Amino acid sequence: MMLFSYQIMPVEDKSVIDENVAKIPVNSNQATNGDIKSVPPRSKSTMEVNGSTCTGHQNSHDSTPPMPWFGMDIGGTLTKLVYFEPTDLSEAEEESEVETIKNIRRYLKSNSAYGDTGHRDAHLQMEKVRVGNRTGTLHFIRFPTSEMPQFLELSKSKGMATLASTICATGGGAYKFEEEFQREMNLTLHKFDELDCLIRGIEYIEDNNNYNECYYFLNPRNEETCEKVTYDFSNPYPFLVVNIGSGVSILAAYGPESYRRVSGTSLGGGTFLGLSCLLTGCKTFEEAIELAAKGNNENVDKLDTHLGSWPQNEISEIYWNFGHMNSAEKRAKVSREDLACATLITITNNIGSIARMVAANQKIEKVLFVGNFLRVNPISMKLLSHAMEFWSGGQLKAIFLEHEGYFGAVGCMLELMRTGDTMASS
Ligand SMILES: Nc1ncnc2c1ncn2[C@@H]1O[C@H](COP(=O)(O)OP(=O)(O)O)[C@@H](O)[C@H]1O
């Protein structure tokens, strides 16, 4: 398999939008991106809210919100749920805790699969973390957003509806499913900005994971010598975040409380999955990745020689993705594996090209790649690692994070701590 098919991004003037296409949803390369935003300070108010006990449903004498503490990121493809399990409950607290909360905790902890499609990522679990003024374990759970009705049913059967509490949610689905949560579960969703949550979640997990969160790949092109190496992110700013979910958002973080969405692309993980299903008949992301790992993109992408001066002299051949598929003869020979592989490479390289240009534009060298597209997907991580380094002449570093797609949900749970029971935005 030829992993490294290089791409050139055509430089177009996106500023002029034809009136006839004005109704077509714009891509953020055309649309205006955000102004610099300030995330509220993540000092004591976020992580160390005053107060002492959380004995269950309501904490009457402190400003921490009633338990259970969840953060939920309802994305276009996957819903991510973070649950904080307090491990410092005193006997008295345990005794006064309502039965439903105990049951929910027991249920979440003793299973790693929920219903047919819910999963707890036990390998990501974080012990002895401080949230609010409590110590406990963070649990990471995901399920397809399309299964929301089943999730609501299951939660109801565990008594969530009787708690009449508040759930903090982010992502587009926080708006889409708001009514269902209210109707089915008697739960009010308090909605928070997904990019605020993403940035806050990254900073919190990085701070709390004993310097084990960030890593990069050494020798990403060489199967034998390639190595995953811990990256010291103790001096983080400025950095770029490329969040590869269903689509892609790119943020530049300039300091602890300031960031801006600088770009994005609608060709993301959802595009990879959709095209793979279409082209190969596969049914799941995992299947698409497995096929891709066995395929050869050279049977799909066309290698062309180029003449001309490139900054990287040693490049004399370049791919155009899916070029062979213009030929009936080549189409007849191509395998599902080859198609999945070429699709993965096409999408990954496109994201890499955009990330590199944005990084150069912003004069930022550290590029964090997050989002569930990178789940069980070393091909894309290694490809991005090489592409960043190669095309920037060694200036840019591709950095990956262990908790991949969970930062929005973590940040959302922290918003619950910050806003307590009074909830700013709903
Ligand atoms: N089990 C899975 N099911 C579906 N998509 C998955 C799965 N694991 C990884 N992915 C990939 O992750 C993408 C979704 O990433 P995520 O960060 O959760 O974004 P979103 O918030 O848009 O749902 C999918 O488009 C797909 O490429």
Ligand SMILES: CC(C)(COP(=O)(O)O)[C@@H](O)C(=O)NCCC(=O)O
């Ligand atoms: C719409 C989104 C913010 C949703 O986030 P996601 O669920 O993909 O994590 C993201 O897909 C995105 O930024 N798309 C933008 C596409 C564009 O910039 O054209």
